[in-house]
Amino acid sequence: MITGPDLVIAPLAILLGGAFAIYLVGRLVTARNEVLAVLTSVVFALALAALMTLTRQALAARAGGLPEPAWTGSEGAGAGLQARGGGLSIATIAVALGLCVSIYCGRYLALDRRQKVTYPLLLLLVAGLVGMVMATDLFSLYLFCELMSVTAYVLVAFRRHTDTAVEAGFKYLILGSAGTLTMLMGTALIYRETGSLAIEQTISAPGPWARIGLAALLAGLGVKSAFVPAHTWLPDAYGRAPSSVSAMLSGIAIESTFYAWLRVGLGAGFPAAQLGMLLMVVSVPNMVVGNGLALVQRHTKRMLAYSTIAHMGYTMFTVGVGLRFGIPDAVTAGFFLIAAHAAMKPLAFLCKGVCHLHYGATLTGELRGTWQRTPLVAVLFTVALVSLAGIPPLAGFAGKWFILGQILRARHWMVYAGLAILLANTVLSLAYYLPVVALLYTAPPPGTELDQRRTSGWMAVPLGALGIIALGMGLWPGPWMQWLAALGVAGG
Amino acid sequence: MTTVAMLAILVVPAAMAAVLVVFRVRLRRAAGWCAGAASLLTVVASFVLLGDLNLGHEPVLVASWVPSESIVLGLHLDWISFPFLLTETIVTLVAIVYAWGYHHTDERSPLFYALLLVFGIGMSGTTLADDMVLFYTFWELMLVASAVLILVWGDAPPGGPSRRAVTLKYFIITHLGSLMVLIGLLTIYNAVGTDTFSALRAGHGLPFELIPMVTVFFLIGFSVKMAVFPLHIWLPDAHTVAPMPVTIMLAAAMLSMGTYGILRFPFSLFTREQLGGFAVPLMIVGIVSEIYGALMALAEEDTKRVVAYSSVSQMGYILFGLGTLTQAGIAGATLQVIYHAIVKALLFMVVGLVVHGTGRRRLGELGGLGKLMPVTAVCGAIGTLAIAGTPPLCLFDSEWMIFTGGFASGHTVLAAVAVLGSLLTVAYALWFYGRIFFGQVPEGLHAHRGPWALLTPTVLLATLAVVEGIFPAPVFVWVSKQVALLLGGMP
Numbered sequence: 001m002i003t004g005p006d007l008v009i010a011p012l013a014i015l016l017g018g019a020f021a022i023y024l025v026g027r028l029v030t031a032r033n034e035v036l037a038v039l040t041s042v043v044f045a046l047a048l049a050a051l052m053t054l055t056r057q058a059l060a061a062r063a064g065g066l067p068e069p070a071w072t073g074s075e076g077a078g079a080g081l082q083a084r085g086g087g088l089s090i091a092t093i094a095v096a097l098g099l100c101v102s103i104y105c106g107r108y109l110a111l112d113r114r115q116k117v118t119y120p121l122l123l124l125l126v127a128g129l130v131g132m133v134m135a136t137d138l139f140s141l142y143l144f145c146e147l148m149s150v151t152a153y154v155l156v157a158f159r160r161h162t163d164t165a166v167e168a169g170f171k172y173l174i175l176g177s178a179g180t181l182t183m184l185m186g187t188a189l190i191y192r193e194t195g196s197l198a199i200e201q202t203i204s205a206p207g208p209w210a211r212i213g214l215a216a217l218l219a220g221l222g223v224k225s226a227f228v229p230a231h232t233w234l235p236d237a238y239g240r241a242p243s244s245v246s247a248m249l250s251g252i253a254i255e256s257t258f259y260a261w262l263r264v265g266l267g268a269g270f271p272a273a274q275l276g277m278l279l280m281v282v283s284v285p286n287m288v289v290g291n292g293l294a295l296v297q298r299h300t301k302r303m304l305a306y307s308t309i310a311h312m313g314y315t316m317f318t319v320g321v322g323l324r325f326g327i328p329d330a331v332t333a334g335f336f337l338i339a340a341h342a343a344m345k346p347l348a349f350l351c352k353g354v355c356h357l358h359y360g361a362t363l364t365g366e367l368r369g370t371w372q373r374t375p376l377v378a379v380l381f382t383v384a385l386v387s388l389a390g391i392p393p394l395a396g397f398a399g400k401w402f403i404l405g406q407i408l409r410a411r412h413w414m415v416y417a418g419l420a421i422l423l424a425n426t427v428l429s430l431a432y433y434l435p436v437v438a439l440l441y442t443a444p445p446p447g448t449e450l451d452q453r454r455t456s457g458w459m460a461v462p463l464g465a466l467g468i469i470a471l472g473m474g475l476w477p478g479p480w481m482q483w484l485a486a487l488g489v490a491g492g
Numbered sequence: 493m494t495t496v497a498m499l500a501i502l503v504v505p506a507a508m509a510a511v512l513v514v515f516r517v518r519l520r521r522a523a524g525w526c527a528g529a530a531s532l533l534t535v536v537a538s539f540v541l542l543g544d545l546n547l548g549h550e551p552v553l554v555a556s557w558v559p560s561e562s563i564v565l566g567l568h569l570d571w572i573s574f575p576f577l578l579t580e581t582i583v584t585l586v587a588i589v590y591a592w593g594y595h596h597t598d599e600r601s602p603l604f605y606a607l608l609l610v611f612g613i614g615m616s617g618t619t620l621a622d623d624m625v626l627f628y629t630f631w632e633l634m635l636v637a638s639a640v641l642i643l644v645w646g647d648a649p650p651g652g653p654s655r656r657a658v659t660l661k662y663f664i665i666t667h668l669g670s671l672m673v674l675i676g677l678l679t680i681y682n683a684v685g686t687d688t689f690s691a692l693r694a695g696h697g698l699p700f701e702l703i704p705m706v707t708v709f710f711l712i713g714f715s716v717k718m719a720v721f722p723l724h725i726w727l728p729d730a731h732t733v734a735p736m737p738v739t740i741m742l743a744a745a746m747l748s749m750g751t752y753g754i755l756r757f758p759f760s761l762f763t764r765e766q767l768g769g770f771a772v773p774l775m776i777v778g779i780v781s782e783i784y785g786a787l788m789a790l791a792e793e794d795t796k797r798v799v800a801y802s803s804v805s806q807m808g809y810i811l812f813g814l815g816t817l818t819q820a821g822i823a824g825a826t827l828q829v830i831y832h833a834i835v836k837a838l839l840f841m842v843v844g845l846v847v848h849g850t851g852r853r854r855l856g857e858l859g860g861l862g863k864l865m866p867v868t869a870v871c872g873a874i875g876t877l878a879i880a881g882t883p884p885l886c887l888f889d890s891e892w893m894i895f896t897g898g899f900a901s902g903h904t905v906l907a908a909v910a911v912l913g914s915l916l917t918v919a920y921a922l923w924f925y926g927r928i929f930f931g932q933v934p935e936g937l938h939a940h941r942g943p944w945a946l947l948t949p950t951v952l953l954a955t956l957a958v959v960e961g962i963f964p965a966p967v968f969v970w971v972s973k974q975v976a977l978l979l980g981g982m983p
């Protein structure tokens with residue numbers, strides 16, 4: 001039984017080692033897509049098991065009043081990883097999602113080439129993400145963030161024979177690098193002032209450089225988290241990437257950078273109330289721009305991408321209210337929304353991927369006839385979209401219930417103003433989710449070939465699993481809330 | 493037995509809907525019968541529950557849902573919900589029977605009937621729910637089911653907005669109302685710390701300054717569902733485009749859910765003194781809605797739209813009755829809900845028979861049908877006279893009580909305006925009836941007799957409208973038991 005520090009790096013080691021091993025298998029043994037998909041999912045499953053064990057230990061440590069298990073690198077450098085509650089929840093979601101996506105790719109990528117790099121990149125992406133949310137020092141944070149970003153750039157431009165994918169990847173690269181560079185500059189400035197790289201800084205009176213450094217760090221992470229107006233890379237990247245990649249990125253990647261944003265902001269001694277205020281203000285353009293632009297999209301994945309920006313806005317607002325008014329449960333509710341979003345948005349992207357694979361549907365109008373062709377996908381797509389719209393009894397509604405309930409506990413005019421904007425936005429969002437749902441069941445224009453397609457098991461299983469989670473989180477949100485509360489996500 | 497009956501109201505139609513969906517190929521022809529049987533069982537179960545309520549048993553079911561947030565799921569029936577539950581189950585049954593004759597059987601029929609059942613579950617679940625989560629879930633279920641029914645089986649008149657546009661408008665506007673309700677619910681939830689209504693009945697502990705805010709959210713939210721002016725804008729289109737059985741359910745049953753919400757929340761949580769400030773605004777909005785609906789009904793040419801606008805007008809009466817905050821006014825408003833359900837279903841059925849028999853739906857193209865469709869004409873006469881408030885038909889009784897409440901509330905001028913405004917109701921009702929059933933038969937107009945599945949429920953409802961008008965006693969007893977629970981106990 002591995003314990004303590006070894007277990008903390010176990011998930012990361014499994015993911016990184018797995019990436020290397022799968023690349024070797026693809027290179028030397030076989031490049032068959034199915035084999036690589038199975039191997040990748042095994043790696044994800046192992047990493048998930050390691051994370052769950054780690055979670056159990058972290059919970060036991062919390063219960064015993066001890067610090068969470070941590071791993072420190074070479075002596076004196078201060079670099080390290082720690083299994084904190086919030087990070088563990090995000091990492092678990094990411095690895096579980098990786099498992100779903102890798103199984104899905106067993107069929108989805110069958111017609112592509114270069115699978116031997118795709119699967120390792122997918123593992124590296126998740127490795128970067130897991131490392132980032134568990135990092136205890138700014139430099140590891142930067143490194144893992146960069147690892148995640150670079151793999152994401154490549155994965156977005158993976159179908160390099162299409163100009164649009166390359167263009168989107170390039171745009172993502174430029175803006176993403178600007179973000180990470182800003183982060184690096186911030187890290188350097190903080191180090192210059194304090195001589196420490198720890199995220200948990202104990203600066204009593206930060207000097208001007210430390211302030212600028214912190215601002216730069218938050219700005220850089222804000223770009224990665226698609227805070228409006230630094231969101232422009234997101235719709236292109238998610239709209240052009242393969243659906244499997246969009247699912248990963250939209251489901252958990254920007255949420256993980258948002259978590260890092262919170263960690264850095266709070267860790268550096270930023271007063272929670274000020275940080276919350278900042279989040280509340282920044283969330284408004286996220287909601288408005290996300291929903292407003294989603295409304296005018298004809299391209300399904302771009303619409304889903306803008307809806308991610310909007311959901312990010314809801315999460316930011318809720319967490320912001322929690323920090324500003326000292327309501328820890330609101331932060332937990334924000335994490336619940338992240339978890340719910342991580343089930344329903346990837347489900348939507350992956351369903352869209354099936355439609356694209358079978359009959360080349362890209363625009364929303366081309367989704368007509370999905371019910372006639374692939375009934376299972378139509379039903380699951382409906383679950384995803386209706387859940388995103390926040391209709392009971394699905395996960396999105398449970399999330400809406402919790403966040404609204406917590407937001408209403410803060411009795412302040414600014415909260416009410418933000419709430420009005422949030423509600424107006426959820427109503428606005430119906431205007432783009434529901435027509436798509438209707439289109440799924442509309443008969444396609446006459447003359448279209450309507451061949452019934454059996455959805456391959458490779459795709460049906462992960463889609464079904466996500467669908468069950470989206471339904472389960474709505475019907476029975478208790479255990480999920482308990483899990484998040486037990487992990488103490490509200491405390492970071 | 494009691495809890496079994498209560499569960500049966502939700503589970504039997506749900507199970508039948510699932511069966512219809514799964515065996516949709518085999519049950520194509522029998523779908524209507526199956527749905528009707530399930531719906532009949534819910535009506536029987538409602539009467540079983542009535543027996544229990546009369547004995548003083550209030551059926552309760554409770555289950556914990558999210559322990560960490562003390563969210564509990566519960567079902568419960570009391571005198572506030574019973575009149576609505578009964579109205580809703582009966583209207584669903586009647587609508588399904590009507591659909592046997594109206595709905596053209598095809599391979600999607602099982603889905604149609606399954607959705608009618610789900611729509612019914614949404615409404616009975618709303619009345620039975622004893623906690624906020626279930627209440628809101630069923631509240632939205634009713635919206636989702638009806639929106640799908642309108643979207644897929646709707647029948648948009650040429651020249652008007654498309655089914656899709658109408659459905660989206662219906663969904664978005666009523667969902668906006670739902671969100672208002674949700675805010676109200678969550679505010680109370682935060683104050684009480686749990687979501688069960690049983691805890692609310694024991695005392696809500698809501699800070700005094702929040703009561704007006706919560707009331708405003710509830711009143712606006714539920715008024716959207718009630719479709720009173722100016723929140724009615726979804727109604728005429730949705731009611732016109734929906735297929736006739738769905739229109740019957742929308743107009744006769746779903747609108748009453750708004751009244752139920754107002755009675756269930758602001759009226760049973762707060763006292764008369766706390767709501768005092770809302771009396772005059774409610775009465776004024778009621779009067780405006782009453783007059784506006786009637787004027788629009790006078791101006792409309794499409795038969796279905798006339799009846800749809802008459803709902804806006806009728807909901808105005810109900811809101812006025814509630815606004816009086818008097819025993820007579822509130823009892824009258826609840827009676828009006830029940831009687832309006834009977835009469836509105838009847839009128840839509842008559843319109844359905846006319847459209848079905850002649851293939852025309854514009855008033856200008858109809859006329860003289862009294863000779864061609866005598867049974868429909870008699871039923872139509874009862875319906876229009878009832879809506880005009882003619883004694884001894886049922887709506888006369890409820891309007892009498894509403895206006896009594898109006899004068900008893902001391903706002904004599906408002907009450908007088910409301911009474912005078914009812915003249916417009918008479919005007920549109922008679923004008924509507926005269927243009928369809930009197931006068932010359934236009935050239936080329938042929939009418940065939942409606943099938944028995946359309947005529948039977950129509951005749952039954954017409955009979956009920958007369959019987960209820962003459963013998964209002966049993967329903968009146970239920971309603972007065974309800975009123976005793978409202979506004980912190982009635983004097």
